[in-house]
Amino acid sequence: MQISDKYDFQAIEQKWQQRWESETPYRVDHNSAGEKYYVLEMFPYPSGRIHMGHVRNYSIGDVIARYKRLQGYDVIHPMGWDAFGLPAENAAMKRGIHPAAWTYDNIDYMRTQLKELGLSYDWQRELATCNPKYYRWEQQLFLEMLEKGLIYRKETTVNWCNDCQTVLAREQVVDGLCWRCDQPVVPKTMYGWFFKITDYAEELLADLDKLSGWPEKVVTMQRNWIGKSTGLACDFQVEEMEEQITIFTTRPDTIFGVTFMSLAAEHPLIPSLIQGSDREQAVQEYIEATLLEKQRASADKEPDKTGVFTGRYCINPYNGERVPIYVANFVLMEYGTGAVMAVPAHDQRDFEFARKYQLPVRVVIQPEGEQLDPATMEEAFTQPGRLANSGAFDGLDSIAAQQTLIVHAQEHGFGQPHITFRLRDWGISRQRYWGAPIPVIHCEECGIVPVPVTELPVVLPGAEHESGVHTPLHQQEEFIAASCPCCGRDARRETDTMDTFVESSWYYVRYTNPQYTDGPIDKEAANHWLGVDQYIGGVEHAILHLLYSRFFTKVLRDLGYLQIDEPFVNLLTQGMVIKNGAKMSKSKGNVVDPDELIKQFGADTVRLFSLFAAPPERDLEWNAQGVEGASRFLNRVHRLVHQQLGCCTASDPVEAEQLQGAAKQLHRKTHQTIQRVSENIESNFHFNTAISGIMELVNLTTTLVSAAEEIPPAVVREALETVLVLLYPMVPHFSAELWEATGHGTTLDSARWPSYDREAVKEEQLTIVVQVNGKVRAKLEVASDIEDEPLKELALANEKVVNFLQEKQPKKVIVVKKKLVNIVA
């Protein structure tokens, strides 16, 4: 018993990892004949070491990959590195080495860690996005998109951090300060590059309906993010001027209730509205203050609504009324037209504003069976109702009236139906060093000139040497100096690098042939492998990464590279790994280091626990004692198999029809387990219940083999082999080793997922619950083919039931087939 008391995970895991390394069973190529299956986990940022979140993510992915292989699919399961990004620059500065050196060192270490987890990747496909062999093709895609008019450059106001010397995204500004260095963020007007994701807004929205394999939550988040609104675009003539103000509204039915007009502070018409008037100075001061306030505003509270009268009026084209034009702080220039018709009676913001500045409130929608009084209203009425004070449209239902009023505007030429999206174009310019250079040249004569494809890649300078310069590109004169590809004159190279989300928007495509040198994408390989059948990653990427990737897929399709519309057929968003109720983080001091766990328990145990402790989509509470439990289970299986080696090498077949008693019971449980585990994985990847099913089979086998009753070796062998195969996707080294130990000449990689015998899973006895008035009073053991009528008799005759019924006569007896009898008295 000495040797088999605890299995030697260290030796076993090393042995199998070496074999997988040398025998490369997980390599696939697109010429293979079988049906393909693409499993992908979101690739990691090479921060230095993997953390428990990665362990969980990649364990889930690996189970799916191995499971699908056992089912006979050609599984492509690649891994790589999302290797550009700011942390590399910070670390490099701190340590005096180059970001490239830091990044590649991290990659080397983390690759080792992943291999120690026994993950079944096709390592030939590994890629790192910071490698020119990758970003060269990204630059080419950039040029093709530029050519197609999908990229433009524009001047915008951005959040700029002087200390970090870069643009910050809105979510990186915390209370007006830079999230990293706590220095004040300043507005800066500068040119930046944009991807026209809004060109695809309609399709990105419509195709959400195709994503039936995505969590509803993620689809909803994307739908809201895209934010489509339909309504009316309508021109209001400015009094005594040529200009018109175009507004967008989703509530044309309220347009007779307009009592003023609100413009965003940045609205381009304002200067001409106020020029030379006595309001000019007041308005200008207000605008300056507002813009400043906007910059400082913290994300979590809305400032009070303020505004200023411009001194001008415009005309409501529906009723010819004069309405005063205000500038207001709550109007966004980025959305709609930057001008809003104000209907205080039916819009809460306009209502607050009107009350504050004593502007009239006019009710034009009356609720059913009620009369609103503008004088006493305390908030806007935003529900549908019936039109009033609306001229010829009085009495119309407000929903129906929307269309009528739009048609009216069209007929009279002052408006038309209009659609607005919340989604904005994707600003990809970053002023940092460690990113993919944007491949264009600025020439004074020729303007923006693309770098010729033959001159790609535009390599990041200094990356070949540890000591190389890595200041931002706009500080590197040598890099900047270029000659114009058009006219040959001295010109300047673009110094912005691309947002790292660009790399992750198409890496899953490049994986299909990462060595391809004739273009960004090997169409044949891409066509064969895509889309990704199962994508797995954290829900924190629900919007940005997943939306950008969807956008890229559509662009690549339109560039002729792909034939799919959507990249990820099925998406699994796994929960966080938490400890003591909080997300693991260094600052909370509750991180668990995967390295130490693997050293202590082995990779299989770590994998098993992370799969067992919670279903994948939920948060997983890390529990050290739970890990020991997983380890104990594996040791128990190991002991059992070794104890039963004689059975395991038995060669006689299972004679299902002959089985009796314990043997039949074990045979039945074996097949029930196959059924259950298959269904658990198939329906929603609930590995936790799959594992508990396997545990039950192991427990029963242990009990039965040590009982007095003799069980044919073949039945025991069947049970144990089933355990090993079912466990293989989760604990591959462990299963592989025992599979070999039980005399199999071939590895589990060439085994097949078992199917269950429909006859074998049938129970011959059923426990029927007998209820009296809905409460369980007795249980009956009956043959499973019992008819309803005799079952009912049996229940009514039951001693306990009779006792409970006393003298009462049953009013009604409900029989649920194979489940229960409920007697109502």
Place this chain on the structure above:
RNA sequence: GCCCGGAUGGCGGAACUGGUAGACGCAAGGGACUUAAAAUCCCUCGGCCGUAUGGCUGUGAGAGUUCGAUUCUCUCUCCGGGCACCA
């Protein structure tokens, strides 16, 4: 504020399309083996009452539908996530 989730023993979590609530695991308690410990094995384990057969009660709270509700409907509380002046 709006939109999504979620709430089940001491803990992580099970429960098929409404049909035995608590599978599996952890922790805890008791026992066996041992000089002892570790490991392993066996038993108990929602709460209350009872020596016990057993009874009552119990899935965040309250109502409802039903022969029967963790499951369906409504209202509410708490927790988590997303969006947040989007016209």
